[in-house]
Amino acid sequence: MSETFSSAAWSRTLPIFEAIRTMPFVTALADGTLPLDRFRHFIIQDSHYLIAFARALALAAAKAPEAAEIVQFSRAAHDSVVVERALHDDYFVRFGIAPEDFTQTPLSPVCDHYVNFLVAKGFAEPYPVVLAATLPCFWIYAEVGRDILARAVRPNPYDAWIDTYAGEEFHDVVRAAIAATDRAAAQADPLTLVAMHAAYRRACQLEWMFWDSAWRLADWPVG
Numbered sequence: 001m002s003e004t005f006s007s008a009a010w011s012r013t014l015p016i017f018e019a020i021r022t023m024p025f026v027t028a029l030a031d032g033t034l035p036l037d038r039f040r041h042f043i044i045q046d047s048h049y050l051i052a053f054a055r056a057l058a059l060a061a062a063k064a065p066e067a068a069e070i071v072q073f074s075r076a077a078h079d080s081v082v083v084e085r086a087l088h089d090d091y092f093v094r095f096g097i098a099p100e101d102f103t104q105t106p107l108s109p110v111c112d113h114y115v116n117f118l119v120a121k122g123f124a125e126p127y128p129v130v131l132a133a134t135l136p137c138f139w140i141y142a143e144v145g146r147d148i149l150a151r152a153v154r155p156n157p158y159d160a161w162i163d164t165y166a167g168e169e170f171h172d173v174v175r176a177a178i179a180a181t182d183r184a185a186a187q188a189d190p191l192t193l194v195a196m197h198a199a200y201r202r203a204c205q206l207e208w209m210f211w212d213s214a215w216r217l218a219d220w221p222v223g
């Protein structure tokens, strides 16, 4: 049998994953030394991001060829909004982010790019490419979560965040997203496969940039 899309995509982008694993934001999150302002920046931006991610998943659900996949991706869209609400109800309170801090903070340049990338793929591309664009969000997060868990210094101010993403329940969702993407790739023509790999790589790059943006407290250079 030929190699699956997911294993080819993972090995082609391994240097990006390695770069994410070792970046200052992720390292500081694991050892508990991450300055609060950087975590605050990250969760405010993530809150914006999760809504767009949900929209892209809902578009994937609408394009899915099988009823089971409509359920799978509309449930993932639902879960993404639930995670977003939990950020407000739990993390925003815990880390001292007032509702107006959120409403008055626009999307950072990187978040804006990632959001527009996901929504554009959702509207303009066929089902397999939409899945490839959304897969790194699931997969890289799960692997980074696992990796952080393995070296986390406990107790850690970010324990709750770490435990969510390293949990087995989340890994089941990730495995299902990988399997659906591989099924879609197995039916895809060569040009669609090329587009899938390009979308997957770009999303990996944006995952790296998202953490980096929070570490730098990045904002628009002119306002």
Ligand SMILES: Cc1ncc(C[n+]2csc(CCO)c2C)c(N)n1
Pocket: 046, 049, 050, 053, 076, 079, 080, 083, 136, 137, 138, 139, 141, 207, 210
């Ligand atoms: C930039 C960024 N990338 C990935 C995730 C992870 N994530 C968010 S929702 C979801 C699936 C639905 O629960 C996953 C995997 C994130 N939070 N922020």
